[in-house]
Amino acid sequence: MTPDATILSQAALPSSNDPELFARWVDARFAEDRTSAHIDLPHEAAQAQPASRLPGYVDRSTGAGRIHRSGFLQSPEPWLKHPQARFQMAGLIPGPDGRDHPLRPANPKGLVYERFFADAGITVSFHAVEIERDLDIFHRWQNDPRVAYFWEEDRSKEELRGFLENRLSDPHNFSIIGSYDGQPVGYFEVYWAREDRLGAYYESGPWDRGWHGLIGEVSALGRARTSAWIRALTHYIFLDCPMTDLVVGEPRVDNAKLLRYADALAYSKIKEFDFPHKRSALMHCARDDFFSRVAL
Known part of the structure; x- marks a missing residue:
């Protein structure tokens, strides 16, 4: 052998x-x-x-x-739980500050991804956000001081309803709830980077995608489980759009706990830069790097 x-x-x-x-x-x-x-x-x-x-x-x-x-x-079966979207390869529509981009398909509904991670001993899954189902737990997570320090969204339930409604109406964003073994543990946003505020800070490509995330349940924290959800989310992004060759991120530079996972999961720090509200690290994860280096 x-x-x-x-x-x-x-x-x-x-x-x-x-x-x-x-x-x-x-x-x-x-x-x-x-x-x-x-x-x-x-x-x-x-x-x-x-x-x-x-x-x-x-x-x-x-x-x-x-x-x-x-x-x-990199094949969708058995983890991608919705049909791979049909993306228009030709033709652009106007984007922010001249960053024109392809027309995006509508976001999927329901369960979108599920995979068992043997090293963490958990099944990670993602569901599209449904406000009536998810608002209570989203409100509790955002009002946890640990989460509020990074997200700054510790607001009333009705204000957070408006926050989610805004996200769900934004065609460049896809909001999902992450679960471990069927129990909700966190909130994530997957976005098209070229249409996002981040798109102005680097040479963004038409299929680049990024994410934001939070784990709201303290019991769901830990090195193995954090590694599992980052791998799962990155895996989902690459499966969802075969043309996406780069996943990007812009965490706060002082988010040391998250950044320490970067190299092992094929994320590289490109530079530091300033948003109006925070100093961020520009992170890149290339498709070939992820699938050749990361043990899913």
């Missing part, structure tokens, strides 16, 4: 012909060996319909197959 591959016996394969079950099985094998670059499959598995839908190749001489970790993790 080569050191960077796992060769699997036919007996280890799932008996079902279900593509999602097969993909989850492959994901679990990669989780068992977080350093493996690919999985080698015997002839029978390589010829099966579920395997044929995964990124890899079949050796014509032997019929054996190989699934590459990087390509496998």
Whole structure:
């Protein structure tokens, strides 16, 4: 056996012909060996319909197959829970300060992503925000002094209703609730960077995307769990739009707890700069870097 591959016996394969079950099985094998670059499959598995839908190749001489970790993790099944959106490749619409951009599709509803992270022992999932369902917990999180220090949104419930209504009506933003094992733990915003305030501070591309996030439940904190949600959110962003090659961020420069995760998760600090309300660090995460370096 080569050191960077796992060769699997036919007996280890799932008996079902279900593509999602097969993909989850492959994901679990990669989780068992977080350093493996690919999985080698015997002839029978390589010829099966579920395997044929995964990124890899079949050796014509032997019929054996190989699934590459990087390509496998960039396929939407089984983690993306809505159809990949259809993006218009040609034609631009006016954007802020001359930053024209492609026309964006409507945001999805309901569950959008779900994945089990073996190293943290939790399933991370994201749901589109529904104000009537999520307002109470969002209000509690924002009025926690720990969260308010960074977000500065410690306001009344009705004021926060207006905040969410504004976010949901903004076509460049997508607001989601993050959960661990089905229990809500945090709020996240995924945004198109070129239309965002951040787009004016670097050479923003038409498909660049960024995020803001907070974990509202103290019980959900911890190094392994924080790493899991950052990986999950970045993974979701890259899955949602195949043209997105760069994920960006602008955390406060004094958010040391968040920034210490950067290098291990393929985020690089490009520079420091000043927004009107805070001094920020410009963070970049390139698609190729993320899928080649980060053990999901």
